[in-house]
Amino acid sequence: MPVYSEKVMEHFMNPRNVGEIENPDGVGEVGNPICGDMMTFYIKVKDNHLEDVKFKTFGCGAAIAVSSMVSEMAKGKTLEEAQKITPQLVADELEGLPKNKFHCSNLGAQALNKAIQNYLGRKKKERKERVMVGQKGKRKRLFCPYCDEEIMKADLPFCRACGLKIFYCPECGKSVNRDDKVCPHCGAEIKGERT
């Protein structure tokens, strides 16, 4: 089949890095069955480097070879380096692609980039969440149900200020009065002996 270069055929016959990554740091999906090619890239990032790259591809021989080549080119690179992989570079590495396949099947770089964007987006969100957790923590501050002094350490069995025994709601973990049958914070029923 002389339509494809030897390199394309080699990657098509023995594709590298096929598969999925469990709990990936980033996922990128491009294409759809209408245009005939669909690629999903999974990445694992460590110290700003692509520790692992895997893909799944629905498509023609060129699409499979492109995915394989992109995964090979990207693995071990820094995120910045990996983002510089262009369709043209992939085609060059594959010793050329048929003209009519260049645009439709050469989606690998795009899919990888999307996975990296996904990773960066997640990281941003994570940072945001951490800040939010901090804020929530403030709101979640516990106070002694008797003297209203702040309880600095959760699960402390007694209030440091007034010395009274503190009980905690088994549902939400907030401090409750010893006589409370129902948690005033979350409404959960509090059972069991409290001495």
Added chain:
Amino acid sequence: MRRVYLDNVATTPLLPEVSEAMMPYLEEFFGNPSCIHDWGDAPREAMEVARSQVAQLIGANAEEIIFTGSGTESNNFAIKGLALAQQNKGKHVVVSAIEHFSVLHSARTLEKWGFELTLVPVDKYGVVDPEDVRQSLRKDTVLVSIMHANSEVGTIEPVQEIARITRENNVLFHTDAVATAGTIPVDVKALGVDALSLAGNQFCGPKGVGVLWVRKGVRIMPLLDGGVQEGGRRAGTENIPAIVGLGKAGELAKTNMATRIEHLTHLRDRLLTELLARIDHVAVTGHPQNRLPGNASFCVKFIEGEAMLMLLNSQGVAVTSGSACTSRALKASHVLLAMKLSHELAQGSLLFGIGLNNTPEDIDYVLEVLPPIVDRLRQMSPLYAKFTRTNKGGK
């Protein structure tokens, strides 16, 4: 490695008897049949023998046979030539949505020339409803063209019934019989058509030669102007070796048709039954019964046709994905889409064109190598991963 040719839809191998019949006209009898001197005699006589051989194949009169350069030329000639010859009567033509591109694109060209075009739909098996053809007819309709059978999915169309309708309405009816002539019985009188195309390379004849049969009395505008070859309807020095080969192939096809059909049907049924048993999520395309004997077409879910084709090729098996003319156009087959298959499914189409040279061992070999190929590509496919995760979309 075993080599198995299963792309007899693209073209068929030349039979030894055919190439033997052709050889003298490539060497000794090279003359131009239009010449009056002795060198023109043998080619001319051979051409007339071929003409009557083809006429007998389709139940026509020899004088109605026009030799062309290919099935594609025959279809172009029929669509454009018949429509143009009657444009004073009207400028509306009707073709089906699953025609070969040589018909479909010719009809599109007519549109550019001021004609109007109606595309008749097909059902999920690729069958044209004759009633739809009746509905599409107008006062200014001058031509209907519906193929005898679709080579891509194998479905045989109800040409006889459509011909009855066109005759009632005084509209010319052309049928593209490239997939059927020389393979299954084709009789122009029984079909009731006015024009019919066929091609030599579809029944073990040579490439570069086709035939357009036009019923006597029907006017057609020539596409090629020049000399008076073929009664002035198709100018150009005739391709005598190919014409001789076509005639011989036609004669052999007529003589051996029953045994050939039996052979092909047997292999086809074995291939399809076993494939369905061995591979999950496969949908046979085309009509389950009314189909060409050598045609085994189906779609494999979750993977793409070209990748399968390439891996089969690496195992020595030649097949096609969709028609050979569309396989490099990167589009899902217009035939499968007209049959309302999803794009996703249509991308996974595979077509086995079984031929006279194929043996039961060839089929066994395919049954051995194809399932692992499907498996391998599915392991790579995000669509299959999604399916196994959600267990949806299998039907």
